[in-house]
Each structure stands twice: as structure tokens, then as C-alpha cells.
Amino acid sequence: MKIYNLAGLATIAFQLLLSAFLAPPWLGPWWGMAVGLGYLLISWFLGGVYLSDVIHLGIAHRALDYKRWFIKAVTLVNNTVGVYIDPVSWVNRHRLHHQFADHAGDPNKLDSDGFWRTMYLCVFPYPCTANLATDAILKTWPFRLVSHPVFMCISPILSCGLLWWIVGDWKFAVGVWLGVRVFALWVNMVQNYWTHDRRFGMRRYDDERDNAMNIGDWLPVTATFSACWQNNHHHYPHLLRTTHDPGEFDFGYHTVRVMSRCGLVKPSRTGTSKPDDLALAEVSL
Numbered sequence: 001m002k003i004y005n006l007a008g009l010a011t012i013a014f015q016l017l018l019s020a021f022l023a024p025p026w027l028g029p030w031w032g033m034a035v036g037l038g039y040l041l042i043s044w045f046l047g048g049v050y051l052s053d054v055i056h057l058g059i060a061h062r063a064l065d066y067k068r069w070f071i072k073a074v075t076l077v078n079n080t081v082g083v084y085i086d087p088v089s090w091v092n093r094h095r096l097h098h099q100f101a102d103h104a105g106d107p108n109k110l111d112s113d114g115f116w117r118t119m120y121l122c123v124f125p126y127p128c129t130a131n132l133a134t135d136a137i138l139k140t141w142p143f144r145l146v147s148h149p150v151f152m153c154i155s156p157i158l159s160c161g162l163l164w165w166i167v168g169d170w171k172f173a174v175g176v177w178l179g180v181r182v183f184a185l186w187v188n189m190v191q192n193y194w195t196h197d198r199r200f201g202m203r204r205y206d207d208e209r210d211n212a213m214n215i216g217d218w219l220p221v222t223a224t225f226s227a228c229w230q231n232n233h234h235h236y237p238h239l240l241r242t243t244h245d246p247g248e249f250d251f252g253y254h255t256v257r258v259m260s261r262c263g264l265v266k267p268s269r270t271g272t273s274k275p276d277d278l279a280l281a282e283v284s285l
Ligand SMILES: [Zn+2]
Pocket: 056, 060, 061, 094, 098, 233, 237
């Protein structure tokens, strides 16, 4: 089994064990595991729609045009009850990451950074050398609110407090809450480490300028909402999808298509601009 799959399964197993061990007596270990897994699934889905579908493809790359109220609502909900990620600094770091991928100036990781160094950088990234996040939507009140340092500090109290209010046991709530953050760290490592090290995954495009790799296994693709097709994505970052062949599994694309049918999103002008060498017949939703 590939090391990144094993690590992902281990974080889910850790969440199940933690949930069973800390479950209050009235809940019992089996229902405790059900609650722990359910909390992980809800947090994962909300976080995937927020970060991968909306903030990444919708704002950072402008490949998708979402309804503005939907962007703001998802941003408020995820950062209040889900895994907190400051959208304004994330967009800036991500644009710098594409500009300087794996070289000086990339806030996520340099070519020489190993596993533990990259994990440290997931929490404390390199300083940004420029401000590329000047979009009008990032200056609206929901974005200014959630990116404020005070909100960043109270967000864990809000999300963990809601869980404590639902389950009524603070040890169980804190444990299950932390277990989801361990899973989220693995998701972050798939993008920042395993898909940016040439020893893992495959390459469709032999780009010398970065170490971006494609990882197409179902677990990381599902967990990251398809953000682990990094070699494809770095080659054509303007496209509304990260898979470049009908045979490549693309969970994130399916979620965007469902939102498109609900009238929440449509392709941007650049999102469907198909390069001549793409294996897909067309790029659409
Ligand atoms: Zn990107």
C-alpha cells in the first residue's frame, strides 16, 4: 500500500479509536465511533466544498463563477463550525505557490524540504513576499470578519463548543474535534508534500519548473476533492477541473457539477478554455 494511503487510513482509524475510547457511558463505544466518523465526514465535505471547490477554483484561479451569496455563506459556515482556514491569506499563499512552486517564494514548501519540515510549514508557512489577494470579494464583510485575528482565535471555541453542546461531554468533544484536525493535516500533506515530491505519484507533463505530481488513488482524490492532481493542475491552472483524461477519477468535479445543476455555479470565461493537447473532448460542467 502507498504510504500516503496508509497515512490517510491511519488518521481515520485514529479518529475511530479516539471516539470509542472517549465516548461517554450513555453513548457507548459503537455509537461514539458513529458520532466521531459522522463529525469527520461532515467536516471533510464542508471543508472540501469551501476550500477546494469555492476558494481554490472559484477565487484563487477564477475558473468558476459562484453566486456571491453562496461563496460568503460557505465561508462563514465553514470557518465557524468546521476546520478554520483563513481564506484571504490562503488565496495569497496559493497564488504565490503557483508562481514560485517548490522554489524560494513558495510559502508551502521548497524543493529541499522533507516530510517533517513540510508538516511544520502546513501550520507555520514561509512568509509571503507579495500581496496577490486583492480581489473585491476578499474585502467584503464576511471575508474581513473570518480573516480577522480575533475571529481566528475564537473559531476553535465556536466549532468545538458547538460539538460539546451537541454531545454534552467536553472530553469526547475535544478528542473528536482534534481527531478531525489530524485528518485535515493529512489532507494538507497530500497537497503540500506527497504531490510535490517526485518520488511519489505520476507525471502527465514533464514540467521542469516544479515538482508537482499526480496522485489518482481514490482515497486522496476523494479526501482532497481532486486537488491531488497537482501535475495536471500546475500545467493548466486556469481550467475548471484538475483531471485531464476521462479515465482519471475526479470527485471534486462531480461535486461542482451537482452545484452547477442547483444553479450555484457556472464556468468562468477561462475555466473552459481547452488547450489543444488536452485528452478531454471538451471542458464543461
Ligand atoms: Zn491551484
